[in-house]
Each structure stands twice: as C-alpha cells, then as structure tokens.
Amino acid sequence: MSKFGGSNSKKEVPGITSGSLSDIVFMLLFFFMVTTQMRETENKVIVKMPEASEVVKLERKDLSSYINIGTPTKTYQAQFGTDARIQLNDSFKTVDDIRDFIAAERESMSEGDRQFMTTVIRADQDVRMGIITDVKQELRRCSALKIMYAARKASE
Numbered sequence: 001m002s003k004f005g006g007s008n009s010k011k012e013v014p015g016i017t018s019g020s021l022s023d024i025v026f027m028l029l030f031f032f033m034v035t036t037q038m039r040e041t042e043n044k045v046i047v048k049m050p051e052a053s054e055v056v057k058l059e060r061k062d063l064s065s066y067i068n069i070g071t072p073t074k075t076y077q078a079q080f081g082t083d084a085r086i087q088l089n090d091s092f093k094t095v096d097d098i099r100d101f102i103a104a105e106r107e108s109m110s111e112g113d114r115q116f117m118t119t120v121i122r123a124d125q126d127v128r129m130g131i132i133t134d135v136k137q138e139l140r141r142c143s144a145l146k147i148m149y150a151a152r153k154a155s156e
Contacts, residue, residue, distance in 0.1 A: 058148065
C-alpha cells in the first residue's frame with residue numbers, strides 16, 4: 001500500500017482567480033490614456049499645403065501656435081461663405097483678433113518657453129497672398145516674429 005493517498009481519491013482543479021483581472025484592466029486603461037494624443041482643434045478650413053523644395057521639421061510642437069487660412073469646409077460654407085477665412089483654435093476670427101490670440105498663447109506657456117514660441121501659418125495653396133500679408137503684419141505688430149510656414153515636401 002502507498003502512504004500518500006489512495007488511488008480512489010479525485011483531484012480537483014482549483015478555480016481561476018479573477019482578483020488581479022481588475023488590476024490588469026486598469027493598467028491597460030491607464031496606458032492608453034497616457035499614450036493617446038487627442039486632437040486639439042477641429043479643422044474648419046480646407047488646407048491643401050503647398051509644396052516646398054526644402055522642408056525642416058518643427059522641433060517642439062508644444063511651443064507652436066497654429067493659424068489656419070483657407071476656405072471653410074462644406075458644413076460651414078452656408079454660414080461663412082467660400083472666401084478664405086482665418087481659423088484660430090476652434091473658431092473663425094479676423095485679422096484684428098490675432099493680437100489677442102498670440103497674447104493668450106504666450107500666457108499659457110511658461111516664462112522660459114515664451115521666447116521660443118513659433119507661430120505656424122498653415123495656408124491653403126490657393127489662398128490670395130493679401131490675407132497672408134495682413135496676418136504677417138499683425139504678427140509683426142504683436143512681436144511674434146518667429147514665423148514658420150507649413151508645407152509638404154515636393155514629390156520627386
């Protein structure tokens with residue numbers, strides 16, 4: 001006879017514990033919340049960027065403020081027409097509103113980063129140069145002198 005139990009005894013398989021399942025779910029949820037980037041603004045203008053022969057990538061996108069210039073999308077054309085419009089953040093503005101926009105963007109940055117602020121002009125390739133010149137003049141008046149034009153690299 002054996003000392004360790006009889007051949008008649010049944011062995012039961014222990015149940016699966018679900019105690020750590022909630023920890024795993026919350027860890028995955030936290031991971032996706034941290035790594036996902038939400039779109040900051042909704043594009044209300046159509047911008048087909050012009051081609052450029054030399055393109056430089058923007059180093060710190062968090063220090064840049066975007067001014068979109070183009071024709072409104074289909075949903076906004078009934079309200080705003082088909083002429084080129086200026087979009088600052090999530091709303092249509094005029095050239096006179098650029099000064100307040102730049103001041104608000106500067107205030108949202110830390111004191112040390114304000115000198116590195118870049119204003120990025122995303123303009124449609126078919127927009128008249130007059131509106132872009134007006135925007136540049138207003139940027140000059142509010143001392144936002146570091147300007148970058150958004151463009152796509154020319155296909156070869």
